[in-house]
Amino acid sequence: MHPSTFHPADLIPLPGYARLRTVGSFEELASTSFGAAVNSGTGFQPVDQVHRLEADATSSRPGINALCWPRSLAGDFGEIVTQLGAGEGVEAHDETRLEALALSPAGAAARAILLADLQLLRDRGLAPELNVIHAYPRDAADALVTTDVHSFHADSAPAEAATWLCTYHGRPSDGLRNEEARRRVDVPATRAALLRDYGGPDDAGFREFLREHHYDLHYAPEPGAQPFSFGLGHLWRIALDWPGSAVPPCLHRAPLPLPGDPPRLLLIS
Ligand SMILES: [Fe+2]
Numbered sequence: 001m002h003p004s005t006f007h008p009a010d011l012i013p014l015p016g017y018a019r020l021r022t023v024g025s026f027e028e029l030a031s032t033s034f035g036a037a038v039n040s041g042t043g044f045q046p047v048d049q050v051h052r053l054e055a056d057a058t059s060s061r062p063g064i065n066a067l068c069w070p071r072s073l074a075g076d077f078g079e080i081v082t083q084l085g086a087g088e089g090v091e092a093h094d095e096t097r098l099e100a101l102a103l104s105p106a107g108a109a110a111r112a113i114l115l116a117d118l119q120l121l122r123d124r125g126l127a128p129e130l131n132v133i134h135a136y137p138r139d140a141a142d143a144l145v146t147t148d149v150h151s152f153h154a155d156s157a158p159a160e161a162a163t164w165l166c167t168y169h170g171r172p173s174d175g176l177r178n179e180e181a182r183r184r185v186d187v188p189a190t191r192a193a194l195l196r197d198y199g200g201p202d203d204a205g206f207r208e209f210l211r212e213h214h215y216d217l218h219y220a221p222e223p224g225a226q227p228f229s230f231g232l233g234h235l236w237r238i239a240l241d242w243p244g245s246a247v248p249p250c251l252h253r254a255p256l257p258l259p260g261d262p263p264r265l266l267l268i269s
Pocket residue numbers: 149153154155252
């Protein structure tokens with residue numbers, strides 16, 4: 001493992017976090033439903049301890065919203081990234097490109113895993129992408145609410161769906177417990193600034209304004225929050241925000257790159 005990618009929270013599962021369930025196979029990962037109540041008595045805070053200014057209710061609905069298939073993958077994924085070459089931004093690579101790489105046995109082992117994972121997801125009717133991430137677009141530093149992927153956020157969809165992801169190389173994604181999060185639009189100073197920008201009252205139109213700009217999908221960690229790492233090699237299926245979801249979405253972010261970090265190699269669907 002690259003030294004810069006080690007994270008002490010790579011230990012899965014997280015003791016006492018009842019929204020996360022680990023599974024033992026891809027089949028179990030794909031077939032387990034979100035929302036099954038697993039209240040160990042340690043994973044949830046009473047609702048009245050959750051700071052919210054309006055009833056977004058995301059923190060009050062119990063149930064699993066993150067499924068993880070922990071894996072220890074053999075193979076040199078760094079070699080894959082190196083062989084795919086320099087670039088910028090987010091670059092998607094398909095099987096044809098992978099198969100054309102000249103690799104050592106360790107690199108070939110990594111490639112076989114990537115091809116198998118892509119096939120597993122395609123066989124489920126999904127459209128996975130294998131991305132090498134040199135850098136993500138960033139919001140301006142003075143944005144009222146940061147809405148880039150380095151901010152904790154919920155993915156969203158108009159109908160039932162889930163996000164699948166695995167980091168093979170580079171810094172893994174981070175997660176944030178719903179009970180340790182607060183919507184950025186519910187922070188009074190932020191909401192006041194957004195209202196000034198909107199130029200109207202705090203009404204249905206304002207809430208639509210928040211939705212249009214995706215402001216309402218972004219979350220701030222509460223003081224003392226302890227984000228966790230999605231780790232390397234583990235395949236995750238996480239709940240997103242869609243109408244009718246039984247559980248709050250799993251909050252996550254792309255890690256901020258540190259100087260010298262290698263590009264990330266990420267499977268996402
Ligand atoms: Fe996301």
